[in-house]
Amino acid sequence: MDPAIWEACKRGDKDAYACIYRLYYPRLFNYGCRFTADAALVEDGIQEIFVHFWTNREKMVAVRELKSYLFVSFRHHLLKLLAQHKKLQEDMPEAVEDAFALEISAEQQRVAVEEQQEQLLLLRSAMQRLTPRQREAIFFRFYENMGYEEIAGILDISVKATYKLVARAIALLRETYHSAPLMKALLTLTAMAAALGSMQLSLFICSSRLPGSL
């Protein structure tokens, strides 16, 4: 972003502020939607941190820090809102921090070669096996194209730990490329296990009904 816009915003120029808002609102929104499907809540979070940003703009130092600042405060605030929300309606089962969803998109993969489709599916299922934190690191690294120091700042961990986190996630994702046949076998096994599970369930129902029918 143009440092002049930042300077103007600091001086209280609302047009410059609007520029910054238009630039970051879609990115923060896209990021927030990975924690929850509640778009209204995501918007609330963004609105509040932007208001806070405006009232504290004079204290901010450099434009370089702006992106990190917005992501850090938005992440913090959204997780707080989600925790409150969860308390209000206790029927939300999953923990807030465990919800970061990252999906590989098929739409942009124009080549519909069967082999690549298969690889895409594998990559998708591999993504699901990452921890939410690994997924978040991958998102910042390969979607937001952020450096390790920036990611470390947002996730509130050391730079060294960030390198490890990203490297581990890459290794896990890349394993799918090498172990495709094994993966298939694993998937079949999972399907079989699922089938077995449902059989046990129906058996259980049968036996629990027996005393009643006697």
Next chain:
Amino acid sequence: MELPKDYEHYSTDDFIADDRFLQWVRFPDAESDACWRQWIAAHPHKKEQTDEARAFIEGLHFKETLPTAAAVEAALARNLAMIAGLEQEPAAPVKVRRLRKAGRWAAAAVVLGFLAMAGRQLWQQQSRMVQYTGLADGVRRVWLPDSSEVILNANAEISFRDNWQQADRREVWLKGEAFFDIRPAAAGAHLARAFVVHSANMEIDVLGTSFNVKEGQAFTNITLNTGKIKIRFSDLPETPLYLSPGDFVQYSAKKNKIVRKRVNADLYAVWKEEGRQLEHVTLKEMAAYIEDIYGYHVKISSRELAQAQLSGGLRVKDEKLLLETLSFALNITIEKKADTLFIQPKK
């Protein structure tokens, strides 16, 4: 630009994780491009790794949830309104002269009362009444000044002041059917906590909640989805009703009759989302819904059939479509005789 030598020992994973490599793949410029091409040419045994790394990075496309340009502008407008509200100058302190002891408090009360009135007048001058009308067909989303959401059903109408910063309560006036998702007052924004919906013959007091109001000629239906609300009827001011999630209240002003019961609240708000997925709605719940919304009596031939369940997308735009969907999904016949619907299994 010269690349450091240690790339010699990089694996595919290392290249993927490398800052400079990522920059080159994502945002190549003449310099980085020349530099990497030169390096790869000089290290042909590394070509396989760099190719793999590049393919991996280029294959990572993530699903996006980006707002439309119009949504961004709307959000910006709401944000600027929030900031404008915060920046309104606080009222100048008023000096009260020493008065005789007995009259002091009375005078202070008068001054305070006057200030309150003046403040209210000032607010009413600054804010203006706005009105939104629902579309002729389909639903329309409206955002209130506190960023609460209202979904208007076809032809519904809602009015409110465009600035709630100085208001002592958040108020809206409704005609027709709407679904409200009210946000609790945001931290830092000096908003009144009280939220009131006025309709023809009642007022609804709200605290952080979502609910559905269908105001009509014959009767008004209110269904509460989450939170808590209090209904005050204009004709019966001394008997307010408190609703919990899942409660349904139908008020008929003409007959002066109140019906209160438990329902599947999701069903009553289903109109607001096209193709909304419902889980395990029983035919009995559907029958109650049809009775409340379309005014029929519904008779189901057997108790077992009443427990039949329905899951999936449901369109409730009009009666005909709804009944057709039901009869198809549950394999039932629905027969209309006067104002009664008879439901039985298809033979």
